[in-house]
Amino acid sequence: MPSEPFFLPEFGQTDPGLGLLRMAALLAETDDDPGEETLDLMAEQVESGCLAGLDPADVWPELLLSLGGPAPGKAFRVLRICGALQVVLPEVDALFGVPQLSDGQSEVDLGAHLLRSLDEAGRRDAPLPVRFALLVMNVGKGDSPREHLPHxxxxxxxxxxxxxxxxxxxxxxxxxxxxxxxxxxxxxxxHRASEVRAGPVAQMLERLGAFDAPESFALLMEVCSCDFTAHSGRSGEAYPKAVLLETARNACLPIEPATPEARAEAIAQALRSQRWSSEG
Structure with missing residues (x-):
């Protein structure tokens, strides 16, 4: 006997496919993990075609509930398990099972890493642009040639x-x-920025808008920080590259005229002083 579809009129959603997407967001707001029975029921609904033919314009508000919620990684994990992610965001679903180098020669699963980074964004109450960037910034890796992996x-x-x-x-x-x-x-x-290479750091700051668009630069640092923290064993750690780049940026602010050479020299002095201080 086919299972009943997810009708959620009390939440303003009566379409079964959209109701299923909303259910993922609601489940992520609870402290408990969704039970197998619930996930199996959702999977049955996906297999029955409840998501087929949905207008993406109607899908986005439901995905936004998951992406903007307190535990977006948990919500997208539910979508992944029940098969909905493969239907509505196949570019993201393709990341699961794909390896990438982490520290040294260790590897991480890109999909699992993505979920952890989203949950970190939720813990920080990060704005939507940061969450969306974390969701999609690796979609070019889902079909990397197998012979080149984990690169x-x-x-x-x-x-x-x-x-x-x-x-x-x-x-x-x-x-x-x-x-x-x-x-x-x-x-x-x-992630690869180095304190011993002041010239490239100065060029990076210029390229990233650290001087002309500091708000955008700060958002990028938040993306990178969530990505960094999502690696195993880094929960609660400060992101060292954000500290490095902010130190470098602050060293450049008083420079007039702000030539690349002058900025590089100021950065070299600031980072050298910081390194000596930390070693002392």
């Missing part, structure tokens, strides 16, 4: 059009897209 050559070339396509498909707010595209190309570079 993801040219994923930026693949990821950019996919992020733009997701944003267009769902009508994602325009202020979310630039940060997602910047995170795609810059997050891993930020």
């Amino acid at each position: 993801h050559y040219k994923h930026i070339d693949r990821g950019g059009p996919r992020i733009s396509g997701i944003a267009e498909r769902f009508g994602v707010p325009a202020d979310c897209v630039p940060l997602a595209l910047t995170a795609l190309s810059e997050c891993e570079r930020v």
